[in-house]
Amino acid sequence: MSQEKIRVIVAKPGLDGHDRGAKVVARALRDAGMEVIYTGLRQTPEMIAEAALQEDVDAVGLSVLSGAHMALVPRILELLKANGQDKVGVFIGGIIPDEDIPRLAEMGVAGVYGPGTRTDDIVQDIQKFAGQKS
Amino acid sequence: MPVAVEDVLAGNRLALARLLSQIENDTAEGRQILNELFPHSGQAALIGVTGAPGTGKSSLVNQIAYHYRHPADGRQPKRVAVVAVDPSSPFSGGAVLGDRIRMHSLSGDPDVFIRSMASRGSLGGLARATAGLVQAFDAAGFEIILIETVGAGQAEVEIARLAHTTLVVEAPGLGDDVQAIKAGILEIADILVVNKADRPGVEQTERALRGMLQLAHPGKRQYHHGRLISAPEPEEKPLNEPEWVPPIQRTVATEGNGVSELLALIDQHRDYLKQTGELARREAARLTAEVDLLVEAGLVDRWRRGLANGWYQEVLARVMNREISPRQAAAKLTASKREEG
Ligand SMILES: Nc1nc2c(ncn2[C@@H]2O[C@H](COP(=O)(O)OP(=O)(O)OP(=O)(O)O)[C@@H](O)[C@H]2O)c(=O)[nH]1
Ligand SMILES: [Mg+2]
Numbered sequence: 001m002s003q004e005k006i007r008v009i010v011a012k013p014g015l016d017g018h019d020r021g022a023k024v025v026a027r028a029l030r031d032a033g034m035e036v037i038y039t040g041l042r043q044t045p046e047m048i049a050e051a052a053l054q055e056d057v058d059a060v061g062l063s064v065l066s067g068a069h070m071a072l073v074p075r076i077l078e079l080l081k082a083n084g085q086d087k088v089g090v091f092i093g094g095i096i097p098d099e100d101i102p103r104l105a106e107m108g109v110a111g112v113y114g115p116g117t118r119t120d121d122i123v124q125d126i127q128k129f130a131g132q133k134s
Numbered sequence: 135m136p137v138a139v140e141d142v143l144a145g146n147r148l149a150l151a152r153l154l155s156q157i158e159n160d161t162a163e164g165r166q167i168l169n170e171l172f173p174h175s176g177q178a179a180l181i182g183v184t185g186a187p188g189t190g191k192s193s194l195v196n197q198i199a200y201h202y203r204h205p206a207d208g209r210q211p212k213r214v215a216v217v218a219v220d221p222s223s224p225f226s227g228g229a230v231l232g233d234r235i236r237m238h239s240l241s242g243d244p245d246v247f248i249r250s251m252a253s254r255g256s257l258g259g260l261a262r263a264t265a266g267l268v269q270a271f272d273a274a275g276f277e278i279i280l281i282e283t284v285g286a287g288q289a290e291v292e293i294a295r296l297a298h299t300t301l302v303v304e305a306p307g308l309g310d311d312v313q314a315i316k317a318g319i320l321e322i323a324d325i326l327v328v329n330k331a332d333r334p335g336v337e338q339t340e341r342a343l344r345g346m347l348q349l350a351h352p353g354k355r356q357y358h359h360g361r362l363i364s365a366p367e368p369e370e371k372p373l374n375e376p377e378w379v380p381p382i383q384r385t386v387a388t389e390g391n392g393v394s395e396l397l398a399l400i401d402q403h404r405d406y407l408k409q410t411g412e413l414a415r416r417e418a419a420r421l422t423a424e425v426d427l428l429v430e431a432g433l434v435d436r437w438r439r440g441l442a443n444g445w446y447q448e449v450l451a452r453v454m455n456r457e458i459s460p461r462q463a464a465a466k467l468t469a470s471k472r473e474e475g
């Protein structure tokens with residue numbers, strides 16, 4: 001009987017506007033039984049990696065609307081790795097051009113979700129990812 | 135990946151973070167490491183911060199931690215850990231833990247460690263996990279440990295038993311929450327904070343609190359019931375020992391106003407605890423309670439394993455049928471030999 005819970009950080013890096021989408025995803029993950037550490041708006045890659053470390057998360061969910069993902073995501077992956085957290089899954093939601101998706105996958109991003117993605121799909125992917133880990 | 139005790143003691147943050155998960159999950163490994171860390175604990179000052187939702191607890195924790203990190207008076211900065219507890223959803227068992235949102239001014243500081251914790255299942259489980267997390271931080275060399283909890287329920291009282299100094303946070307304009315606070319949370323307050331002092335209604339909130347304090351501390355000679363533990367009776371204390379009456383401090387957590395004064399009060403309270411021997415008494419009571427609980431759980435566990443198959447159900451069925459009383463049933467079940475009839 002394991003008491004283990006999947007722990008996920010949901011963060012909004014970059015300087016752009018609102019975090020509605022991030023909140024919707026956070027709630028969906030909670031409703032699926034996960035523990036979601038919600039860190040809010042305007043997070044730097046350093047802040048996200050630091051929180052991921054302290055909270056010992058299984059996954060990091062990023063909401064990026066600004067188009068800055070090609071700068072932010074590699075930096076976050078690099079910091080996670082430097083902290084010994086290379087097994088943490090990085091999931092990205094937001095407005096990501098199609099041509100960037102394979103490049104992100106190559107960097108090691110576990111999932112990319114455009115507008116209109118069903119939250120169920122994100123939940124399932126994270127569950128699957130966390131199950132495969134360890 | 136197993137966690138090494140030496141890594142935790144040496145300040146490895148990943149090792150500590152993983153240990154905290156082990157403790158929360160109550161794994162055998164986590165228990166083992168806590169055993170090994172215990173001799174290294176007992177140094178930290180444990181500060182509880184509780185109060186109704188939205189009163190500004192996280193913002194205040196952020197400020198308190200920041201002030202300990204950046205002392206104005208040229209003192210040594212202290213290493214600070216934060217345990218922020220939020221409720222789990224009773225429906226899914228999941229949680230959204232949002233306290234970090236207010237703690238951004240602490241980011242980038244390697245001598246601060248913030249950990250969010252969901253309350254998960256049982257009250258006992260939460261108290262155990264919180265105590266374990268605190269012990270790990272303490273052994274890892276964090277000198278100040280701030281514990282944030284929401285509300286005024288049994289969980290907060292349990293966690294306050296752990297803390298040396300408990301801050302109860304109030305804010306004006308939350309309607310009848312001052313009423314709610316009466317119901318026992320005042321009992322656990324060592325310091326009352328009226329946060330959001332920039333908002334209208336501070337005077338009223340403060341007056342209401344003062345009134346309640348007067349009720350709780352009518353005379354000068356009265357012993358301070360800071361904790362609901364089996365503390366020694368008032369008579370046992372010398373009459374000339376000073377009494378701690380919870381002070382009221384106004385703050386604006388978003389700006390930092392009143393926070394240096396609050397830190398001074400926290401330090402005063404700690405001095406009071408030390409000078410009166412209360413700190414040692416509380417610590418002794420807490421550790422005794424912890425050992426007792428574990429002994430009880432251990433005995434019950436051993437007893438359960440020693441029960442013959444089906445015997446428990448059999449005896450219970452006889453109680454349901456009103457053949458024997460619950461007391462007789464318990465006597466049968468705990469008798470060293472099984473007797474029929
Ligand atoms: N005006 C004013 N707003 C404040 C003050 N302190 C906190 N707030 C605001 O009050 C809101 C809640 O603050 P938090 O620090 O999250 O409060 P909390 O008690 O930790 O909330 P929960 O953990 O959800 O119970 C935020 O919008 C803060 O910015 C204050 O002193 N003055
Ligand atoms: Mg809070």
